[in-house]
Amino acid sequence: MDKDTDVLISDSSRNYLVVIWQLLTDSPYKKCSLVLGLGVILITVITLVIVFTHQSTGPSDDICPATPLVTFGYNPHGADGPLHWSHLAPETRCCAGSIQSPIDIKTQSLYCRGFSAITYQGSPTGALNGSISSTGQGAVLAFSKQHQLVTGVLPEVTTDYVLDSMHFHCPSEHHVDGKPMSGELHLVHYKKQYSSFGASVAKQDGLAVIGIFLEEGSSSNNSAFNSFAEGVQKLNDNRTGISVTLDPRQLLPTGGKFYTYFGSLTTPSCSESVRWIVMQKPIITTQEKVAILRTLKVKDAAHLSDFGNARPLQALSSRRVDSNTYHWKIAALNNKGTRK
Ligand SMILES: [Zn+2]
Structure with missing residues (x-):
């Protein structure tokens, strides 16, 4: 651009501004233009406040960070049943979210990837200590903090997660x-x-949950699962302070095949912060062992089996499920994934 053109543009811009200024300040437009100007300033300020407020509360609010102190149940007709979880408390609003769990995994719609098997690193190399207690809707085994197992590389994740x-x-x-x-x-x-x-629930990449199916068969040879079931049996016998020792590595089925997707906790707050890894192969156990789990006393029923403690399926929506269950050698060459 040459200098003459520069001057020409500057002159025409100046003339344009002068005309606008005259229009704004000359009667009869003066009063009207002042009102218009104030209106524009007001709208701009309101917009900036809305944008700033949204940014300062941050995206973590959208994944429901708090673990709510609300009771919930699985009775489909109950006021605190799964259909009503999203309005039990402000912190449970994510239960109506769009990236929720659990889902139906459709094996014809998987994206094939070359994931390696899930492993644990570090010590201890043997069993872990923990204590088992009732949650009112099931039982939880909390592992000792002194011995922490750390996962190897998980799908889409390059950092370690603690069991x-x-x-x-x-x-x-x-x-x-x-x-x-x-x-x-x-x-x-x-x-x-x-x-x-507690701190991780608030982060989009905060949690990783490995799901392992239980299937009924003629024998129950997984000693780690048997130890867990024996702990639940002691809860059934009204005992407290139950110590359980088991090696979680024994729970991982051989072969290392799994399905993986991004979703949520399956209980309120339904926080959308979970990398799910669902193992393809189940643990085979007996009907008697499963019956121990199903006969656990829960808060809104005589036994867990009355309503179960499984949340209804949620829509997959636009998410995809990746897997290393098929054609893994081919998929390894294509880290973008190949639709089965
Ligand atoms: Zn669960």
Whole structure:
């Protein structure tokens, strides 16, 4: 651009501004323009306040960070049943969110990836100590903080997650091709850099949960699951302060095949902060062992089996489920994933 053109534009811009100024200050437009100007300033200020407020509360609010002190149930007709979870408290609003769990895993719609098997690193190399207690809707085994197992690299994640606790659902929460299993164990992990489960719930990448199906068969050879079931049996016998020792690594089925997607906690607050890893192969156990879980006393029923403690399926919406269950050698060459 040459200098003459520059001057020309400057002159025409100046003339334009002068005309606008005259229009604004000359009667009869003067009064009207002042009102208009004040209106524009007011709207701008309001817009800035809304934008600033939204940014300062941050996206963490949208994933429901707090663990609410509300009671909830599984009675489909109850006032605190799954259909009403989203308005039990302000912190449970995420239960009506769009990236919720559990889901039906459709094996014809998986994206094939070259994930390696889930592993745990570090010490201890043997069993972990923990204590088991009732939650009112099931039982939880909280592992000792002195011995922390850290996962290896998880799908889409390059940092370590610490094993915090495990619990169960009967029947299973996730389905595969429309079918539930007898039960599902959940190994709950939080991201090590966030220091605790409570702090991690507030982070979009805060949690990782491994789901392991339970299927009924003629024998129950998984000693870690048997130890957990024996602990639940002691709860059934009204005992408290129950110590359980088991090695969580024994719970992971051989072969290392799994489905993975991003979702939420399946109980209020339904926080949308969970990398789900659902193992393909189930733990085979007996009907008697599953019956121990199903006959646990819960708060709004005689036994857990009356209503179960599985949340109804949630819509997958625009999410996708990745897996290393098919064609893993081919998928390994294509880290973008290949639709099965
Ligand atoms: Zn669970």
